[in-house]
Amino acid sequence: MRKPNGYGSIKKLSGNRRRPFVFVVTQEGKQRPVEYFETQVEAEIYQADYNKIHTNHSLPGHKITFAEVFYRWLPVHVADNEPAETTVANYHNAFRHCLQLHEMPIADIKYADYQRIIDRMKKERLSYASCKKVRSLISLLLKFATEYEIVNKNYAPLLKIGKNRPVRPHKPFSRQQINRLWQCDVSGADAILMLLYTGMRVGELLALEKRNINLRQRFIKITKSKTASGIRIIPIHNRVFPLVATRMESPGVFLLSDPEGLPYNYSRFCSLWNKIMSSIHAKHTTHDCRHTVATLLDNAGANENAKRRILGHASGDVTDRVYTHKNLRQLRKAIQLLK
Structure with a gap:
């Protein structure tokens, strides 16, 4: 979708950078960097919010994607719950497993799309715990999206992840x-x-x-x-x-x-x-x-x-x-x- 004039642009910088994406705006005929980001989705979210505040511009017909919901939800969830670093890392890992959903409008994603992610993980012999973490992330994102009236149904409770069969059952010290x-x-x-x-x-x-x-x-x-x-x-x-x-x-x-x-x-x-x-x-x-x-x-x-x-x-x-x-x-x- 072509963005309106004066909406700013997102560029990817060369080299090995921790935050390679930059949002720039044009001022007095020169492009000025506003903020840097790790991912393009984060940059696009910032761009949309920036224009709503500073220019009162919004993209017509824009549908919020699964990835956009994730990057909007995570800072709010971290601020409210202060999860451990390992928990946040688990969120990111689960999000990567959902790669096929990233660019899809979250309102258009159905039960079969989510279950397909779980089924692929099971086919690749990933652990029960990994499947459970993905289901948990989907539940959290859909709950967040429901609160903001982006979706009207949470499919997570319907997702089937199979039974937990530990590869190595825990045993107590003697x-x-x-x-x-x-x-x-x-x-x-x-x-x-x-x-x-x-x-x-x-x-x-x-x-x-x-x-x-x-x-x-x-x-x-x-x-x-x-x-x-x-x-x-x-x-x-x-x-x-x-x-x-x-x-x-x-x-x-x-x-x-x-x-x-x-x-x-x-x-x-x-x-x-x-x-x-x-x-x-x-x-x-x-x-x-x-x-x-x-x-x-x-x-x-x-x-x-x-x-x-x-x-x-x-x-x-x-x-x-x-x-x-x-x-x-x-x-x-x-x-x-x-x-």
């Missing part, structure tokens, strides 16, 4: 393996013990700042998590309290830092993890720590609601979610059931 961790002298073994006695996700541990640890009252405050239910307080188990206190004396802002005070990212932590697993002759994933905590709390007869609070799981029961409150003393009683 008592012997936990004992070997206590005897392990490899640097970083204390971090794994913290995971095994708190139920934290790895991402939560890596993002944990020292200011969110209260040694006097012995609790950890999780402020960054992949879910809203993950924002919580976890009592510090007596056995790992000395490990946490020692880490508090080390350099750096984050609890888990290297000798120079630099925080660990997930890749560096996985290298550390593999080295320690080799040392104790075990084969586990990082998520097996949470599975271990859940299993041990179950075996010890922990209160179900307290267990969910500790692990940061959402409750499906309205009574538990709204009317039942577990204070720090009750949570501490539950966490001490871990031996």
Whole structure:
């Protein structure tokens, strides 16, 4: 579609740039760059909004595409929910799986178009989790589009992604393996013990700042998590309290830092993890720590609601979610059931 005179233009700059697309307007006979963008869609959205504000121009007959909805929704969703960086990366990955939909007007996309994306992913043997993330993104985008009256139906609940068949089911650490961790002298073994006695996700541990640890009252405050239910307080188990206190004396802002005070990212932590697993002759994933905590709390007869609070799981029961409150003393009683 030809754009009206004075609407500005979008150009792609040469070279290896992080934001290669630029929106330019003509002023006094010269083109002036207004803003730079990573993608052309982002530039086109900005161009449309710029002209609505500055020139009162709109493109006649323009239909909002799937990609445009994504780039309008994401900043709003991030501002409102403050998701973890890994969650935002998952949104972008799911969006890339929907490449066939990017240029389609979202109001014209039907159930069969969305299901075709899922079916292609399953045919390519992508994981159940990947399919679920795509369905989740579609649901979020259609919900956003419905609120702004761009579409009138959310097809996401109808999408079929099959059954979850884990390639490698999670398994808890054995008592012997936990004992070997206590005897392990490899640097970083204390971090794994913290995971095994708190139920934290790895991402939560890596993002944990020292200011969110209260040694006097012995609790950890999780402020960054992949879910809203993950924002919580976890009592510090007596056995790992000395490990946490020692880490508090080390350099750096984050609890888990290297000798120079630099925080660990997930890749560096996985290298550390593999080295320690080799040392104790075990084969586990990082998520097996949470599975271990859940299993041990179950075996010890922990209160179900307290267990969910500790692990940061959402409750499906309205009574538990709204009317039942577990204070720090009750949570501490539950966490001490871990031996």
